[in-house]
Amino acid sequence: MQTYFKLENTKIFEGLLTMTNEFNEIRVQQFVPTSAMDYIKKSVKDMSNTLTLCGFPQPELLFTDKASQDKNFFEEWLPSLCEGIESSRKQKHSGSLPVLDLPSDWSYTLHNTNNSINEALEAINMIAEDKEITVGFDSEWTYNRTAPAWYPTATVQIIAYNDINSNVNRVIIVQLSKLKNLPHTLISFLSNTNIKKVGRCINQDISHLKASYRSDHDAFEAQSIVDIGNFCKDHGLISRVNTSLAEICAVVLGCQLKKGSETPRESNWDRELTDHQLRYAALDSYCGLKVYLSALQIPMLNEQNINFIQRKHGSPIILLNDDQTSDVAYGNIYVDLQHKKSEFEGKPISDNHAIVEVTSVLVPGAKLQLCDGAPLSSFGTPPFKILARLNAMRPCKVSSREEINASSILLIDDPKNQIEIAEQTITGEEEGCDNDLVNEDDLSNDLGYMEVQNVEQHTSFMEDQDLKAYGIELLKPRYEKIKKQLSSKNNKIPTTRIVQDVWHALKCISTPKRHSLQVEFERELTDAVMLLDQSDLVAVTKVLESQGKKLSYERRKNKEWVQARIRRVVPPPKKIIDQVYNVIMTFGALKDVATQQPLFTRQSWKEAENFLALIGSGYLSDPPGISLYQVRRKDKHGLNVYRCLRGTNSLEGGVHQNLNRRFGASNASVRLTVALMTEYRTRHNLNVGVPNHTGKAYKSHYDIWLKDKTQLLYLKLDDALPDHWRDWRNSSACTSTTEVFDISMVTGEQIEDLGFTKYTETGKKDRNIDLLSRRQGTLFPILPIHTDAEKRIFREMVIDFYNNAREVPENKWKAFARKWNEMKADGEKEFFKFPELLKKYNGVYNMNITLKSTKNLNKKYLDQLHQPPTVNAPVPRLPSTAAPDISYQEQNQAQQGPPRVARKIPLLLPQTPSVTTPASTQPFSQEALQTAQYLLQQFINNNNNNSNNSNTEHGDAAEESTNIAEKRPAIFHHGNNNEDRSHKRQKQKRASPRCRKCGETGCPGARGQPCRKEQ
Secondary structure: OOOEOEEOOEEOOOEEEEEEOOOOOEEEEEEEOOOOHHHHHHHHHHHHHHHHHOOOOOOOOEEEOOHHHHHHHHHHHOHHHHOOOOHHHOOOOOOOOOEOOOOOOEEEEEEOOHHHHHHHHHHHHHHOOOOOEEEEEEEEOOOOOOOOOOOOOOEEEEEEOOOOOOOOEEEEEEEOOOOOOOOHHHHHHHHOOOEEEEEOOHHHHHHHHHHHOOOHHHOOOOOOEEEHHHHHHHOOOOOOOOOOHHHHHHHHHOOEOOOOOOOHHHOOOOOOOOHHHHHHHHHHHHHHHHHHHHHOOOOOHHHOOOOOOOOOOOOEEEEEOOOOOOEEEEEEEEOOOOOOOOEEOOEEOOOOEEEEEEEEEOOOOEEOHHHOOOEHHHHOOOOEEEEEEHHHEEEOOOOOHHHHHOOOOOHHHOOOOOOOEOOOOOOOOOHHHHHHOEOOOOOOHHHOOOOOOOHHHOOOOOEOHHHHHHHHHHHHHHHHHHHHHHHOOOOOOOOOOEEEOHHHHHOOOOOOOOOOOHHHHHHHHHHHHOEEOHHHHHHHHHHHHHOOOOHHHHHHHOHHHHHOOOOEEOOOHHHHHHHHHHHHHHHHOEEOOOOOOEOOOHHHHHHHHHHHHHHHHOOOOOOOOOOOEEEEEEOOOOOEEEEEOOOOHHHHHHHHHHHHHHHOOOOEOHHHHHHHHHHHHHHHHHHHHHHHHHOOOOOOOOOHHHHHHHHHHHHHOOOOOOHHHOOOOOHHHEOOOOOOOEOOOOOHHHHHHHOOOEOOOOOOOOHHHHHHHHHHOEOOOEOOOOOHHHHHHHHHHHHHHHHHOOOOHHHHHHHHHHHHHHHOOOOOOOOEOOHHHHHHHHHHHHHHHHHHHHHHHOHHHHHHHOOOOOOOOOOOOOOOOOOOOOOHHHHHHHHHOOHHHHHHOOOOOOOOOOOOOOOOOOOOOHHHHHHHHHHHHHHHHHHHHHHOOOOOOOHHHHHHHHHHHHHOOOOOOOOOOOHHHOOOOOOOOOOOOOOOOOOOOOOHHHHOOOOHHHO
16 A cells, blocks of 8 residues: 555555455455445445345355454444344245155165175175166265264165166165274275266265275275266256255255254264154155256256257246356246237247246346346346247246245255365364364374463473463453353353454464564464364375374475365364463463563463453354365375365455555556556456366456457357356346445445535546546545645644534544535645544644654753764875976866866866965865865876877887887878877787797797797
8 A cells, every 4th residue: 555546645545455255356345544444335235236136145254354343344234144043044934845755665774784784785786787877875974053073974875766676666774873894885886887876965975984984994986976966057957066955956856855953964863863864864865866867857058959948838947147157037938828929029039039937036137138138127026028048048847036945045054065165074162072173182292282281280391470470360360251151051152254364363462583482382372273174184194194204294394285185173162262271371471491581471461361352252263054165176195175265364465465566556646556456356356266166277368348249159159158168157148236446435424424525527637636536426535634735724623623522522523524524625735534534634743743842842952963063074195295386387288188188177277377266265275276286187197198108018019019000090080180189099919928938929938838948
């Protein structure tokens, strides 16, 4: 902010506020005059409206570096963040879709011993030796939303239908919780390429099964895996890979799949299974297979054609936008059976068109070509009829979004419903889950952790006892109060979707960088707050041990590699408050051996108290049910490489710091800054957003309008979209939004409260001021106090303001700003003001008054410093002999000598000897003139000597050179005056080297060889 957005060399704004989504795309970016959140109200509201208009979900989680201060603001302007976690998961009741149930001719059997499991799976493996078969696959493990923790896979469900056994349709349920190793028939089943295994999030089920059984005996590589999320998307049935199984069931099968807390999904699967649990497990796996078999009847999306959509009256369809990348509405094919018309609202109905009765709108701002570019929201409340192309439709089992919502829940409800998002394994606070959390007590000394004991046992450490007593007195009451609140039976820990950035919080305790324990303290505090994921830790440890490496060494020397493969979780306060307190009390009073200074100062202890209060409030803990990691890829060892979505690090380093490095313009004006910021935002969102969406780098130009036109040309020619175009969302397919970046417009409420005048065209000559006024929506721009006229007006108004102000402190600056804006602003020397700008300048004004008072009080001491002593310039030391007197003729000859000498010092000597200058007015003293005359004479003599033939070391050579020069003809460049050029140095022939022994030029000794006479 120090190098751009300046007007008259004055910084207009104090900061840049940026909000990014989970793909690190910039969604809000505003320059703000102060840190107050009121200036981004309109931007946040417009962003929320845009998400609704374009069919995107509202924000579910927000990270900020000031959670306690920003919580009220964001919960007011983003209501989706205010929804309770339990209430957001409640199902909508609707009886329009039938409930999916297991058919009466199907059965399920439980197998929980090795013999029983081997017998059941051996039959499937034997049949697969001769032909390829398809089976459904699913798994379950213990899961509790209120206290999630990592549990091994408890059951595996396998669907064996009539293609395998024509006599029995059954679901084989394998309970593994009582087994130490995987049965060999299950390993053969998973590794068999002839058995196609289909299911929702099946890759995650397989990975979780591998993490549960990691011995060499249980190693396997799963083959022939089909995820129905990807499969249904490829067949055009859903638009998102991470669509929940309940929603897929509603779209493909037209049935409700009961999920959520009313089902046994969140029960204990390690105990003896009840019939309710068995039936739920069987139905879940049956649904996955049924969806696959139904979707198999529909051709791939790029193989579909208009003949596949039957123009049968009442057929439910999903309507796509013009670029065929997203769903925009649900509806039914409409055919007027009584009056068969060939036109619809004046438009001909061709063989490629059909009338659609829209029953539910997903994207209100979507614009369709056959609707004359009007958004769907302009047609009113559904149902309504429109004309659409057949190749922009997909068959569906339901005709409205409400029917799907009746059988589906939010994505955050199911830990397995996002194929690309890793499951959250440690976020709970349940007492019985302590053994599954990876803390300092669970790890061996090889992991590089310090074994933290009780504070009272550290008597052998070198401590500052007085400072430690101060720390105990300050922190212990706060710690006990938090413990009492967390242990209260009636206390419900508040859950919030406004979460404090943990990286900022960990840095809030200031410690000296030169203290030898500073790095160790930060590492221990991080490990106490952010616990490691058990499954990732085991997997990484196993890989490193196979390479002969230790995890403790890799965490210190190659920490980026380890951090990308092990997830971390911030549990609820009850899980971490004890360990954090022990770490702080252990390190706080320890002294450095070299400096003998403790790690904590008194200010550090106060900051540690605030840190404990922040943990106790729950602002640091991960919200339950929302995963904060995304799987990027798998490395060569089979380990998941994650992308962390936690905190604001990607915004600080990926946007703000990167913006400072790439801006390149110093003291940029308003117009230049707006243009550069727009260009930067476009490039950033494409270069960063596309890889995070698709996993592939963006390799194309940045002219989005040209890309939009090219994509529409493909569709107009009815050509199949190339693969690299399928994920491009055409901006012309949706109506324009009201979002504004860089400079936010003043709201109507602010205009009324602060006395602003709305913007009107005034014909201002200064384009920067006019642009700023137009962007802010006010007649004159809103600027900080920076002109002399504004400073004078402030001095006049502030005294009267303090004497007569009757408002409370919160409103007095608002009244001051309103009075200023209504009376003083003229748009030339005085401009509009926000209350915060006046309040900020008042601090500067008071500081100046204090400075002047302090100077007046200490005037006699400061005046001594304001009279700098004077010294005479040093005189150069002269030779012992007196400088020779130079006559006027000699001076004149010197000036008439070589022109280059006279031009160098033309004013050092008096021009005429007859004119004398009074001593009081002479610019140089007599001593200085004599010194200058002496130096000038020496300079002239040296130049005259250089103009003659140079003396050489040997007299003969010099004479020979002179003779040669005299015989050489004169060369004239300009004119015929040879005398004026006689002073030019003539080119001399270089003397030949002579032998040092004999003195001859032709002797080999002259070239460094032995002398001829010595040979």
